[in-house]
Amino acid sequence: MRLFSTNTVIWVLFLLVLSTFSYQNHAFVSSRIMLNRLSQSSNYLTDKELWFSQTLDHFSPFDHRRFQQRYYEFLDQFRLPDGPIFLKICGESSCNGIANDYISVLAKKFGAAVVSLEHRYYGKSSPFNSLKTENLRYLSSKQALYDLAVFRQYYQESLNLKLNRSNVENPWFVFGVSYSGALSAWFRLKFPHLTCGSLASSAVVLAVYNFTEFDQQVGDSAGAECKAALQETNQLVEQRLATEGKTVKTLFGAAELENDGDFFYFLADAAVMAFQYGNPDELCSPLVQAKKAGDNLVEAYAKYVKEYFLGGFGVGVQTYNQKHLKNTALTQDSGDRLWWFQVCTEVAYFQVAPLNDSVRSKKVDTSYHLDLCKNVFGEGIYPDVTATNIYYGGTKIAGSKIVFANGSQDPWRHASKQISSTDMPSYVISCHNCGHGTDMRGCPQAPLSLEGDAQKCSSPDAVHKVRQQITENIDLWLSQCQNLARNSL
Incomplete structure (x- = not known):
């Protein structure tokens, strides 16, 4: 892809600024072993922790408490200054870095930066030292979506500041697998002006x-x-x-x-x-x-x-x-x-x-x-x-520019959107060992190794075909975003 003539100079300056941009760790917890953990730190594109101050309750005009939320950024493939930004959502576990799955291939193809925000309460992003039920009142998908929206704005403004510009929007695209796949779909649904589209991999959108x-x-x-x-x-x-x-x-x-x-x-x-x-x-x-x-x-x-x-x-x-x-x-x-x-x-x-x-x-x-x-x-x-499905729509989600993908052997696919609708294509990858998040993680995934290799799937061609369709959707929706931005100038 085309690089700007000043790319090298800007890149060096950008990295110098980034090296100073981090909060101190407040290590409440270390990573926990759970079902969607990564097996080795080498499976991360990056595990360098960054921090920003997040609002505790997005729905109260009176509660101004904040907490420190952990995030990561991977800039090796970023095409400055107008490349897309891929927001990879972390789900229901400690987020110890950006996993080296298929998103690394997509980042290279599109010249994208990859950023990832840890879900509130999980890992090191806990607002409280005690998890008694009373303190969990702010743990919900609705609060988490607002976290993502606030972080997205924060990161874009920080990028503009580093590049000495204002009121410029890079095209954003959101990714998630499983519960974070549902968050990815719901983010596009609730904040369509903040992302060009979403990949909802094995997205459990139906409560x-x-x-x-x-x-x-x-x-x-x-x-x-x-x-x-x-x-x-x-x-x-x-x-x-x-x-x-x-x-x-x-x-x-x-x-x-x-x-x-x-x-x-x-x-x-x-x-x-x-x-x-x-x-x-x-x-x-x-x-x-x-x-x-x-x-x-x-x-x-x-x-x-x-x-x-x-x-x-x-x-x-x-x-x-x-x-x-x-x-x-x-x-x-x-x-x-x-x-x-x-x-x-x-x-x-x-x-x-x-x-x-x-x-x-x-x-x-x-x-x-x-x-x-x-x-x-x-x-x-x-x-x-009932309230959850009314709020988000379940499998009747009325969004746009969301691509859904599921593995044929995954029992969770029955809580996902498996039928395509206008501007929301849905693909099922069919093979003997195509499970949860196969489009992003390949096969198999246990012991967990999330490099996204499709060659061990019993039908690699089935995975490649869906990945190509996903890539075409991302390309189309990013192009539409960029055209809209140019027309608004």
Whole structure:
């Protein structure tokens, strides 16, 4: 792409200014291990922390409290001075840098800067030292969207100041995966004047009270043999749990889960992750082989859980322990409590067993989830999914210039927008191991390595095709933005 003749001089000056532009760290917590963590720091384009002062309550004219919010910037591909700025939204975990996924390819293609803002309350961006329920009142997607809008304006003004100009807008484009994918879509919906468009990858835009479609997709992704093996395993575990509960839980490395509902949720999630993150054979091959050979299915599943789910994938058992979720101290594992608060107040996504043909225990039902919300956060906490879907539109979102992408094996896709509409194309990447965020992360993703490699997908061409369509949409919408800016001069 074309570089301005003064590019080198401006770039050097820009980097000199940037080197002084940072707040001191206030290290409340370090990174926590969770489902969408990065496996190594080398998987970051940058992990240099920057800070700015954020408003605590965007909806109060009287509350002027502020907190320090962490962000990152990657400028190696930035085409000064008019290149686009890609805003990569961090979601429900500690944000320890800008992940080196497919956005690095897009940044190089479009000459874009990449900036990423940590979600309020998560990681080091917590307004409070105590996470008691009263202090969580400002944790919501609505507040988070305003955070992004304020940060976007702040960063643009800072850039203009560095380049000694005023009232100039670079074209912005917003990216997100999963919950942050929903935020990406909602940001374009609520602040269309602040972005040229959004990529909503595996974007869970539909709040769901009883999410039975989730398990139905797990069963479909598993196939007949693996599904039958999973169902039989669940039955056997339930039978053994009734007479030798401690022994069974110890077998799975989950003796600390005294609540049987927590244990069954843990077991269900262990299976889900194989399909969600593109490793179906890690689960299905040993289970199907054990069933055919007449081997002990419970022991075969326990081996998978300990070696893959707890081992290679790195999930902590305490994530499923309500005693842990009730901990209000700010620690590196606080994200578990924070995300459950958002689940219990806004979006639900209650993964419950369907009435028939379920691959999870029927003990993981609506009552289990509601009891968890009450036990962990107190009386009066419940997810108002109707209000959430009215506010954002659910899968009937009335936005524009939002591209949706989902993996065919991902159970979360049933909370996403899977049907294209005017100015909002939707693509499903179909392959054996195409899971959550495949368009950005490739396959597989566990142990997590998010470099965006599509060659390990069972159908790389399917990924490349959707990536090309996404790129064409980004190119079109950025061009329309730039034309509009030129016409307004």
